[in-house]
Amino acid sequence: MPKSVVIVGANLAGACAAEELRDMGYEGEIHLVGEENALPYERPPLSKDFLYDGLTAEDISLRDNAFYSEKKINLVLGSRVTSIHPDEGKVCLQNDTEIAADNIVLCTGAKLNRLASEFDGIDGIYYLRDLEDSIRLRDALTKGGDVVVVGMGVIGAEVAASASKMGCKVTAIEYSSAPMLRCLGDDLGAWSKAMHEAEGVRVLTNTGLADVKHENGHVTAIETTTGEKIPATIVIVGIGVTPNVELAAAAGIELDNGIVVDMDARTSVSTVYAAGDVTMQPGYYGGKVRLETYDNAREQARCVAASIAGEEQVKRRAPWYWTDQFDVNIQIVGSVNDASDLIYRNRDGERSFTAIALEDSLIVGAVTVNRPQDMGVLRRIADRRIEVDAAKIADDQIQLRTFLSA
Amino acid sequence: MFVKICSKSELPEGGVFRFDPETAEKAIVVCNEGGEYYAIGDKCSHGNWSLAEGLLENCHLECVLHGSSFNLKTGWPDKRPATKPVKVFTVKVEGDDILVDIESGVLLEKPDA
Known part of the structure; x- marks a missing residue:
């Protein structure tokens, strides 16, 4: 067992990895290093109830300070890792300190x-990550x-809904067709x-952003690629993310639109692991995937902990998010x-239904709308690669659960 | 106070039965795991959701909203986003009836891993 593990990134993946290591009986040092000053927190509320329900930072903290001291997890917050040195077994921080690390x-x-740099510094343009x-x-x-x-990806769509709920007049533009x-x-x-x-x-x-109009440094309108001028006092940009691979790149770790990891969450350098949004991993349905989801962060963190602690790996599951x-x-x-x-089933109006995509009798995808109970079962069918009959799964009279015992 | 929840025939192996005495806050879910009966609080300790909608697997009941599974014996979740336990209730079987002491709910200490 390694004597010291340094986790770079005090976020969901990082904090889960630390916690799982302790739960699995790892007794060495755990250092959890993060750039932000806040305790590690849940990100999902940031685009939803944190905006409109008056939550506090404390409400969304993963754990309180007492938890980390009790678990002997050394939280190093407000601190940036400047380089990692797996061959020398150490990690360097911005203030010229070093931490010994058998595993990183x-x-x-x-x-x-971000938008083009010409729009930097205009007041009223917002981004959402932390x-x-x-x-x-x-x-x-x-x-x-x-x-x-x-941008109407998941975050854009959530923020559009939240802003609307908060009484704002909302226009959303999306470059693709939906x-x-x-x-x-x-x-x-x-x-x-x-x-x-x-x-x-x-x-x-099918509409992109062409220009941001501003007066006295504050945004007044945007102009679309279709030539429409839309008045705006608040512009919220959600046009995707780019994985933070700089530390891995400098250490010579294999990259491919993210840090390449295997099924054990191990990188091309055997003492270095990775988890969360930054990883490019073997896909459940083949190929390689980079998943920017909550479920992936907590599952991959568990995978890392199991690899380091020498525990049995958790069974892989179909990617899932909400x-x-x-x-x-x-x-x-x-x-x-x-x-x-x-294939649609259990449809009850426009806001309650389940849609299933089959390929050779296997579920390759499914979407539930206000039917999470269906998803609970569909995930298991997908996880176990159970073959289902298209006509039967389209039949509302046949309960989904019966496919599990088929 | 023991209350009849359902009959054995209504709760086959792997079965989940929701009992709602008054309010959703007080709802209890009773499960048959391999012939043994367990009862825990029905409301997920993270969000406002009924655990009875989830699947029973390996003595855990999953909240279908975000995937935390609760151990039927201890009431503790196996993973985030839930981090707090739900109450565990005393169950007994009399003849064909399954009864739960609806005042027996307790939050247990987290067992060692």
Whole structure:
């Protein structure tokens, strides 16, 4: 067993890895290093109830200080790792200190893609990734105004819903043909657009951002690629992220749109592991995938801990995530993107249904809308690669659970 | 105070039965895990969701909202986002009836790993 583990990134993946190591009986040193000053926290609320429900930083903390001291997890906050040296067994911090590390765990996450630098410094343009971002955005949305959301990926769609809930007039522009297209595919993407429109969000698809107009340093409007000028006092940009691979790159670790890891979350350097948004890992359905999800962060953290502690690996599962927008809980397993036909079941109006994508009798993707109980079962069917009959799974009279015992 | 929740025939192996005495806060979920009966608080300790909607596996009941599974014997979740336990209740079987002492709910200490 290693005497010392340094985890770079005091986020969900990093904190889970630290906790899991202790739960698995690892007794060596654990150093959890993070750039932010706040205790490690939950990110999902930042685009939702943290904005509109008055949550505090304490409410979303993963654990309190007492927990880390009790578990002998050395929290090093407000501190940046400048380089890692797996061959010398150490990690260097910005203030010229070093920490000995038999194993290094990279949970360096991802950074926001930003608009062209010509728009830097214009007041009223917001991005959302961390706690400070969410606090700034909350202050702006609370005051109200005309909001334009640029990019309707999951975060953009959540923020559009939150801003609308907070009473702002919201226009959303999306470069592709539908909101959350990468997650939902064409048909459900169109459904998502209609859902946002029914809630009063104006959604412009196949529309990009051409220009940001400003007066006295503050944004006044945006201009779209289709030539429309939309008044705006608050512009929220959600145009994806880029994995933070710099430390790994400098250490000569293999990269491919992220840090390449194997099934044990190990990088190309045997003493270095990685978990969370930054990793490019073997996909459950083949190929390689980079997953920016909560479930992946906690599962991969467990995988890292098991590798280091020499415990049995957890069984791999189909990728799964969820999002909440207005009164709609959407859950997604696998991917429905490549499906030519979706099978619908349990449909009760536009806000309650389940859609399933089959390929050779196997579930390759499914989406539930306000039916998380269906997803609980569909995930198991996908995880166990159980073959299902298309006509039967389309039949509402046949309970989903029966497919598990088939 | 023991209260009849259901009959044995209503709760086969792997079965989950939700009992709602008054309010959702007080709801209890009773499970049949391999012929043994367990009862825990029905509301997930993280979000406002009924555990009875989830699947029973390896003596754990999963919250379908975010995937934390609760141990039926200890009430403790296996992973985030839930970090706090739910209450564990006393169950007994009389003839064909399954009864739960609805005042017996306790939050147990976290067992050692």
